[in-house]
Amino acid sequence: MSNKIKIGISVGDINGIGLEVILKALSEESIYEHFTPIVYGHTKIASYHRKALGMGDFTFNVINSASLANPKKANMINCWEEDVKIDLGAINETGGKYALLSLEKATADLVSGEIDALVTAPINKHNIQSDTFKFPGHTEYLQEKSGSNDVLMFLISENLRIGVVTAHIPVKDIAASITKEKIVNKLMLINQSLKKDFWIEKPKIAVLGLNPHAGDNGLLGKEEEEIIMPAIQQAFDKGVICFGPYSADGFFGKGSYKQFDAVLAMYHDQGLIPFKTMAFNTGVNYTAGLKFVRTSPDHGTGYDIAGKNLASPTSFIEALFAALHIIKSRREQEELLRNQLRGGGKLVETAFDLKDDAN
Missing domain, CATH: 3.40.718.10 (Isopropylmalate Dehydrogenase)
Known part of the structure; x- marks a missing residue:
């Protein structure tokens, strides 16, 4: 056999x-x-x-x-x-x-x-x-x-890995679906997967904001200050090396993703549009967790x-x-x-x- x-x-x-x-x-x-x-x-x-x-x-x-x-x-x-x-x-x-x-x-x-x-x-x-x-x-x-209990939609390619907090839900439901607990759980899953599945000893993870310009200090939305930043801090306290929230357009436009082992996007298209732009026909959808x-x-x-x-x-x-x-x-x-x-x-x-x- x-x-x-x-x-x-x-x-x-x-x-x-x-x-x-x-x-x-x-x-x-x-x-x-x-x-x-x-x-x-x-x-x-x-x-x-x-x-x-x-x-x-x-x-x-x-x-x-x-x-x-x-x-x-x-x-x-x-x-x-x-x-x-x-x-x-x-x-x-x-x-x-x-x-x-x-x-x-x-x-x-x-x-x-x-x-x-x-x-x-x-x-x-x-x-x-x-x-x-x-x-x-x-x-x-x-x-x-x-x-x-929880899984992560994790898009992976040779040069880019992107996970999403919310996946297949309507856009109108995204903001209400994003919680501190959910972000922390997804960061823990990414961190675990990078170590276990990709042999990265000390992975560094970027977290995107939800609103344009990552909320612009609350002017364009409160989710960054009230939910995303506290989640990043809680995950960091649990041993996850994570930073943000970053404004999605500038983050990808300036190539900042190259400085990280993975990126956590807040919703499906925020993560998949840049991923498929850069890795279409070579990328893979992996279900972590x-x-x-x-x-x-x-x-x-x-x-x-x-x-x-x-x-x-x-x-x-x-x-x-x-x-x-x-x-x-x-x-x-x-x-x-x-x-x-x-x-x-x-x-x-x-x-x-x-x-x-x-x-």
Whole structure:
């Protein structure tokens, strides 16, 4: 039996570009040197997309259980039996139904330990809604399955990492949703993730303001003085090296983000607009705070280009390798902790000196 890391892949909306980027990514033979991919979908659906892309020589190894995966091939677990009509580019009930079946099976295997990590292809947050999925997106669904008290939507790339305090909520609800406790919790999650998942010994985190010019000393809003600054101080007192609040426009415009290991934005677009401007097609969405590892590409379903062989697999490949590196990082730290306990208390911090290429 192979000890190679197993990465599960949910197919997302079958009418979008999910399967296109999956097939393109898995056609890179070099990835099989690093991990074993297991796709949760159906071979007939994959064949339809494969033919549309002209990838006639690509095949899946069909298995009934993740434990039977071939470490040298792309593996497929069929998650349904019936024939399914694909309508590329269409937003319909079919796309959501089978995206959910794929996600449910992959998540069940992730929770049970059959796979080591999960990479999710894009879903449509509307057509996936059902009696068993009443969530704003993947993040909230996986938080419930993990049993985690809090999670962080963490966008990561080679040069930039951005977390958000509030994620998939209407803009009109943002200010009322931001509390000191929530900011402190997100800062703690970022700090923990940077240490545990990215091997940064003493991470430095920037915190953005909510209002224009970070409130301009209360002239443009009181949230900075009454909520954000006290939260930064409380997190700092807990050992998190964090600073701010910074005015978002100037912070990114002057390149100040380069001085920090991560940035905490107050809401979705405040963080994702600069991130996607600088790292589109190379960035990864990582859900920090889960009891397992989940990543995804930083793009959506791409209905407008579905079936046209235009989708880039770069972000999906980055998501696969981000999951791989995070799993390896966690395992190495667990091993170092075991060695510490066996060796009578050698400082865990020495682990960071041994890891200079974790990212």
